Amino acid sequence: MSKKIKKIGVMTSGGDSPGMNAAVRSVVRTCAYHKLECVGIYRGYEGLIEGAFEPMNARSVRDIINRGGTILKSARSKEFRTKEGRQKAYDNLIKHEIDAMVLIGGDGTFTGGLIFEEEFNFPCIGIPGTIDNDIRGTDRTLGYDTALNTAVEAIDKIRDTASSHNRLFFIEVMGRDVGHIALNAGVGGGAEEILIPEANMGIERLVESLTRSGASGKTSSLVVVAEGDKTGKSVFELKDYVDNNLEGYDVRVAVLGHLQRGGSPSCYDRVLASRMGVKAVESLMEGKSSYMVGTQHDKMVLYPLEQAIKSGSDINQELIRVSEIMTT
Known part of the structure; x- marks a missing residue:
């Protein structure tokens, strides 16, 4: 990817999780810090097809770090599963001169983003937002804590x-x-x-x-x-x-x-969301895409989207043994 990033779109998709708003805030404010434009995409992939875009700036996301749910809303999109639907989405992105996207969601969100990037060579970075903590490549997902x-x-x-x-x-x-x-x-x-x-x-x-x-x-x-x-x-x-x-x-x-x-995200999730948002935007600026931002041993990492969606995270076998001892 050689094109310079000037405008980034951000969306939340799939099931909501505490910390999504904090991640949106981080993406928007990181864009503002680096003098990039940022556009909020409402209702996930459905809004991408409908062109439900709204410019966002640092003031747009004030007082949302403590809010549960997602101000950008979320929706399932059957149309995005079709090539025609994805073409509409791409045309809207080009029309609004959006150069890259940050996708906040889980397995389904990342699967859609990976297919979209493969078809249109459109840069995408994922932020794992799901309470189930079932995404490989990160120790914690947003909302789990x-x-x-x-x-x-x-x-x-x-x-x-x-x-x-x-x-x-x-x-x-x-x-x-x-x-x-x-x-x-x-x-x-x-x-x-x-x-x-x-x-x-x-x-x-x-x-x-x-x-x-x-x-x-x-x-x-x-x-x-x-x-x-x-x-x-x-x-x-x-x-x-x-x-x-x-x-x-x-x-x-x-x-x-x-x-x-539901509910207000914990301090851990707010901090994690803030770190992930910065990493996502700056990774796109560096020409990286098709990755998910994750945390491993408290370090921010990039993990290939394709690997993240192929299999869920492993259960902690040591904790299973602890649970057996504790229930004695």
Whole structure:
């Protein structure tokens, strides 16, 4: 890529995550610092096709670093999956003289950006924004730390009720394909059992474990379940099975759901977003593209988009062992 970058577009796409606004702010202010123009693209790839662009400057992003969600909005776009839709998007970028894009999102966002860059040779840099922490090439994704803190806070409050009424709670957290939130929130929240997609415990073994807990004198228990866990068809099926096969517990279910996506981002996510935004803009200025900005051992790195979207991040095996010891 030899063309000098003068104007950068920034978008958020896919599921929202705390820290996206802080990342948008960082991209816009880094552009202002380097005397580049910046354009906000509303509603992700759908807005790219519709031409929903708005110039942004340092004042445009004041007072958003602490806000959850995304001021640029997000949307799914079926049309962008077609060559005709992507052609419309490219034509809009050329019409508005935009030279490169920063894409804030997850696997689907990066996949779209990679295809778009391959077809039109249009420079793109990705910033990983997803609470699931399921992107390879970075130790942390934007929103993950906030979602963990939200989940642990909820678990702490549910434990108060569980212990007051001798109840067993199944607490479902997000994690359709990976168990990072469940594993870390379960350890941090002192759960008696943690169910994740990467380690199928089996429903009979779960009942045996809870039986041992009851025999040891525990009068209440918390089981943290990733939504993608395969122990049962759903967390409600788990509840019914335990109700029918384990005496002594009043079994309840709490699904945290989208509660984990919202709220003000943690300090960690705000700082991470600020660092990633600077790295993304300055990497484009250096002629780099087809990369995702990540953090490895607290150092900012560039990781090829193609590798980032091919496989998710690995579960922490050492933490699984810790969880087994802690639930003894």
